[in-house]
Amino acid sequence: MRGRPAVGRRRLVDGTRWRVRTGAQWREVPREYGPWQAVCELFRRWRWGGVRPVLPTRLQARAPG
Template identity: 55%
Template sequence: MTDAQWARLEPLLPVGVKPGRPPVHPKRQLIDGIRWRTRAGTPWRDVPERYGSWQTVYGLFRRWQRDGTWKHILEQLQARADADGLIAWDVSVDSTIARAHQHAAGARKKGVCKRSPRAASESSPKTTGSAGRAAA
């Protein structure tokens, strides 16, 4: 994360001094570990040690996910970007990816589904007697 990005993000982070042991790793280092894991798509155990232990990185991610910190940060960053005119809120819907439910495929809506004439003729038993052989 660049210094400019950190300067924008740091004021949005939760502040609060908890009693107990002081943190070993700075928040910036742990957030970089979270970003690395998200970009790489690897398991948490594969987070490089330079970002802190994977348990610490994961613990911060989950704690902030549970208490809504990530959502708050995203909302604040979006609000700033929108105020700066960096976001265009135009929406475009491409119909090639809109999927309909299977029941919207032209099935009958009322009554019992009747079998088609072809399906009815295919399922009828064929005659196998002497009359059937003579006709063949």
């Protein structure tokens, strides 16, 4: 098997949440969330795609009553 190992999307999401919550720099994201570059790239794609403003509403709609 060649290439980079896959990092679970959940870990990347948790990494973005950690970074936003703490206000730390991207390079300070703990390794348990995957490479900081991947976490940053996911955040940037969401920002450019307009996902961030609607994400809380969508998650609340999916939450059990």
